[in-house]
Amino acid sequence: MNSISANLNLMIKASEKASKTIIRDFGELENLQVSKKGPKDFVTKTDKRVEKIIIEELAKSKKNYSFITEETGKILNKNKNIFWIIDPIDGTINFLHGVPHFAISIALQIDGEIVSGLIYDPIKNEIFYAEKDSGSFINNSRIRVSNKSNVDECLFATNNDGIRKIFPKLNLRNTGCAALDLAYVGCGRFDGYFHNNINIWDIAAGKIIIEEAGGKVNNIKDFKINKIDIRAGNPNVYDKMLKKLDKF
Numbered sequence: 001m002n003s004i005s006a007n008l009n010l011m012i013k014a015s016e017k018a019s020k021t022i023i024r025d026f027g028e029l030e031n032l033q034v035s036k037k038g039p040k041d042f043v044t045k046t047d048k049r050v051e052k053i054i055i056e057e058l059a060k061s062k063k064n065y066s067f068i069t070e071e072t073g074k075i076l077n078k079n080k081n082i083f084w085i086i087d088p089i090d091g092t093i094n095f096l097h098g099v100p101h102f103a104i105s106i107a108l109q110i111d112g113e114i115v116s117g118l119i120y121d122p123i124k125n126e127i128f129y130a131e132k133d134s135g136s137f138i139n140n141s142r143i144r145v146s147n148k149s150n151v152d153e154c155l156f157a158t159n160n161d162g163i164r165k166i167f168p169k170l171n172l173r174n175t176g177c178a179a180l181d182l183a184y185v186g187c188g189r190f191d192g193y194f195h196n197n198i199n200i201w202d203i204a205a206g207k208i209i210i211e212e213a214g215g216k217v218n219n220i221k222d223f224k225i226n227k228i229d230i231r232a233g234n235p236n237v238y239d240k241m242l243k244k245l246d247k248f
Helices: 006-032 040-061 092-096 178-186 200-212 238-244
Strands: 065-069 073-075 079-090 103-110 113-121 126-131 136-138 141-143 155-158 171-173 192-198 228-233
Touching: 006 040, 006 092, 006 103, 006 113, 006 126, 040 065, 040 079, 040 092, 040 103, 065 200, 079 092, 079 178, 079 200, 103 178, 103 200, 113 178, 113 200, 126 178, 126 200, 136 200, 155 178, 178 192, 178 200, 178 228, 192 200, 192 238, 200 228, 228 238
Parallel strands: 065 079, 155 171, 155 192
Antiparallel strands: 065 073, 079 103, 103 113, 113 126, 126 136, 136 141, 192 228
16 A cells, blocks of 8 residues: 555544445445335444444544544634534435445544545445545556547536536536546546535535546635535536636
C-alpha cells in the first residue's frame, strides 16, 4: 500500500468495518421487498447503525475530533476546527431497491479545508481515497481524471430533475449516488459532475479525490453546508461545462 497517514488509515478501517453491516443488510433486502412493512424502516436502521459504527471507530483514537454527519448533524467535541464529515450510505434509494450502487463517504476537514477523503463502494469492493498533496487512488492504484476536451464526447453525471430540457445533447447519467459520481470523475469514468443544493457529506470526500486526481472543483466554501451547488470536471472540459451551465 502507498504510504498513507494515520488518519486515512483510520478512515479505511472504519469504512471496512461498517461495510460488513451494509453487505449483510443488503443481502436481507430481498426478503423484505415482499413484506408488508417494506424495506424503508430497515434501510433507515442500517443507515443509523453504519453511522454509529463509523463514529465509534473514528473516535477510538481521535476522541477530540468533531463530526458532521447525515443522520445526526453536528457533534461538537474539544477540537471544534477538526471535523469528520460522514455519509454512512450515499445512495440509500438505490440500496432500498436492491440496486448495488451506493457508498460510504468519509472526509476529514481541518480549519475549513478538506485534507483527506474516502469513498468506499462495498458491493464492487472499490475504495477511492485521497490526501492533500498525495494524489488519488483506487484500491492502491493511482487515478487521474480523463483528458477529453470535446464536450460532445464526454459523459457527465448529475442528479437534477428536468435537466434534459436544458441540455438535450449532453450525455448524462443520473446514478443516484453523488459520492460515486465524484469518485468516477476522479478516475476518468465520468468527465464532469454538477448538482445544485447538495449536502457537504455527499461531496466532501469526492472534492479532494477529484482535485488530487488533477481535476477542478468550484469553491464550496461560498455555500451553506446543506445547499451547495457543486461543479467538478477534468480541466479540459471544466470551463466549457460551466458555460453550458450558465442558465442552470
